[in-house]
Structure formats: structure tokens, C-alpha cells
Amino acid sequence: MARTSTQRLIFGPGRLRNALGPTRLDLEEQRPRPPRGREEEPTMKAGEHTAALLDWWRDVATVDRVDLAVRRADGEMAWHRERRITSLPLSWLRAENVRGADVYVRPARGWDWPLVFLDDVDRRLASRIARRYDCAVVETSPPGGCHVWLRCARPLAEFQRARAQRWLAERAGADPASVSGEHLGRLAGFKNWKRNGTWVNVLAVTANGRSWEPGAVPDLDREPDTMRPRPKCPTRQSRVHRPHRDLSPSGQDWAWVCARLERGRDPDHVRQQLVARARPRRRGDAERYASRTVRRAAHHVENQGHPRR
Numbered sequence: 532m533a534r535t536s537t538q539r540l541i542f543g544p545g546r547l548r549n550a551l552g553p554t555r556l557d558l559e560e561q562r563p564r565p566p567r568g569r570e571e572e573p574t575m576k577a578g579e580h581t582a583a584l585l586d587w588w589r590d591v592a593t594v595d596r597v598d599l600a601v602r603r604a605d606g607e608m609a610w611h612r613e614r615r616i617t618s619l620p621l622s623w624l625r626a627e628n629v630r631g632a633d634v635y636v637r638p639a640r641g642w643d644w645p646l647v648f649l650d651d652v653d654r655r656l657a658s659r660i661a662r663r664y665d666c667a668v669v670e671t672s673p674p675g676g677c678h679v680w681l682r683c684a685r686p687l688a689e690f691q692r693a694r695a696q697r698w699l700a701e702r703a704g705a706d707p708a709s710v711s712g713e714h715l716g717r718l719a720g721f722k723n724w725k726r727n728g729t730w731v732n733v734l735a736v737t738a739n740g741r742s743w744e745p746g747a748v749p750d751l752d753r754e755p756d757t758m759r760p761r762p763k764c765p766t767r768q769s770r771v772h773r774p775h776r777d778l779s780p781s782g783q784d785w786a787w788v789c790a791r792l793e794r795g796r797d798p799d800h801v802r803q804q805l806v807a808r809a810r811p812r813r814r815g816d817a818e819r820y821a822s823r824t825v826r827r828a829a830h831h832v833e834n835q836g837h838p839r840r
Contacts, residue, residue: 580733581621581720587667587736588638589616592646592682596639599624600715600797604631604724606807608800613639628721635715635799643686645742647695648716649679650709654734660703661735664743668735671717672726677734678716679705684742689713690755691745693833698748708826711798780812781824788828798825 575583588594599611599619609627611620624634638644652660654675657668665682687695693712700710722728745751784805791801805821813820 575732577625577720577730578621579720580731581718583733583736584667584669584719585616585619587738588646588680591665591736591738592644592667592680594638594644594646596642598637598639598715599718600635600637600800601627602633602635602800602803603627606804613641624718624721631724633724634718634721636718637713637715640689640713643688644692645683645686647681647683647687647692647699647743647745648709648714649681649696649699649703649705650714650716651706652677652679652703656703658735661737664741665738666735667733667737669717669719670732670734671723673729679703680716682742684744687745687751691751694751695745695748708798708802708822708829711829713795713797715797715799780809784809784824785828788824789832792825792828792832798829801825 588597595616596613597616597619599614601609601624603609609632614620628634637648638646654670654677657677657679660666660679660681661668667678667680669678669680670676671678681699683695689712691712693710696705696710696712696714697707699705700707717723717731719731719733721731723731787808788801788805792798802821802825805824806817809820810817
């Protein structure tokens, strides 16, 4: 059962603190100095950040199954799907992280969950959301880049989460490329090797019994068109008259990205692969080019009505 009578906050590197009822404190406030003669509280350990996030998911957001993904330095992805949140291979994850792998998590696909995800939210805005709604705030790239896992008033299917996340991202200035409904977030308590090994820390977990109501999202409950007919195998004649294909390097990248998104591949993983694919050609512009291409392709695929599997 979700705890609705307390708000639990983490400030900076300090330990988890409990306070009865809603608090007026902002996440930007500094922790108070300890009384004279007392030592300051020790810094939270990595395992405590991991536990704080997973406990909130289980106890407040009622998520009991998760998908884990590890992206190794060579780009290889290793998955553990539909794992019980109480029996995750945390020792294996830490060993992978020490060797330079990034560690990701999401609520298990194929289930309805009362949880939506926002990526790259400004720290001050994330703090305001945490004061208003039940959510978990995870800092992934200081200064200021945060994940926000927001508890909803009702469970949402993946396509509903995608629409809710897109609607919220426009209003919160969050990353519009991370709104697929099944996007992976970084697991707290592990290093972010994309940001030179900085730690991914929980900044706040709140449980005030105030969930976000997604009813204002347009077409939230309209099911996507999953009956789109598959094209028939092209005949010799149809191959002659097929529309022109862009065979430039950028055109080939576009077709490559769209094909993977249509098959349900994780957009962040596709983006990372595109960075490696385009770097010899785009050099220092590869990151921006890959993010823009994947963002546009995700919008294109969604508008074309391709179901994500």
C-alpha cells in the first residue's frame, strides 16, 4: 500500500529525511549545519540511492516488475526483462557499472502502470513538481538534469503514457525524444559514464497522496490504429514504379532510424548507435545530429500509426 501520510525528501548528499505532512522546503536549500559538537550526517551510499528509488516505485507507485538494461562501453545491450523489483541482480549491475557500463530501468513493458516519465527536467522545476505531486526526482547530469517519475491517478497503458509524456514534456521543457511510453531511465546509485562517471543520485521522493490526473491530455484513451495492413511483397512492376528513395547518407540514416523505431527499439539506444554511425561523417556535430534525427523520426513513426511492440 502506498504511504500517503508522509513526505520523504533527500537533500543534496545528505541522508533520507522524514517529515510529517507536506513541506515548504525547496530542493535548492542547503542542509542545515549540525549542532556544535556533533558531526555532520554521513553521505548517502550508492546502495541507499538505489533502494530509495526502487522502494518508492514499489510502495508508492505500485510498480512491482521492471525491465533492466545495461549498455556496455562497446554499445552492446544486455537485458533483464520483467524482473520482480524485490529480486533484482544488483551485484551484477554494479559489476557491469564498474567496468564502464550504463545501467537503466523502466516499469516492465506490457503492463499498465500509474507512472509517467520526464527526462532532462530543470532541477528547480523538478523540485516544484515534487512539492505538488507524488514523484521521484533523480539527478542524472549535474548541474541540473533530472529524471522525474510522476505518479498518476490511474494506471495507463503504454500508448497512454506516451501521449501523457508528450503533453507534459511540452509544458515542462523536458526532452521530447524521451516520450515513447517505454523509455528507459537511469537507475539511481550508479555512475553515468556518458557524463564522465558522475553519480546518478535521488534528490527527492515524495508521498503525499497527491497523484497527477492525466484527464486533460487530448485523446488519451483513443487506442492507436493497430489494424494497419502490412504492405504486400513488391512485384517486379511495383519495384519499377516505387517512389524515389533518398540515397544520401542522411537519407539512409533516416530510413535506418525509422525502421528500428517501428520495430519497437529503445529510442535512446537507437540514438547512441546513430552517434557512432554518423561520427566519422559529422564529427563534433554527431550528438546533435543524432538527437534531432531520432526525435523527428519518433514523431514521424507515431504519426504514421505504427504500433510499438
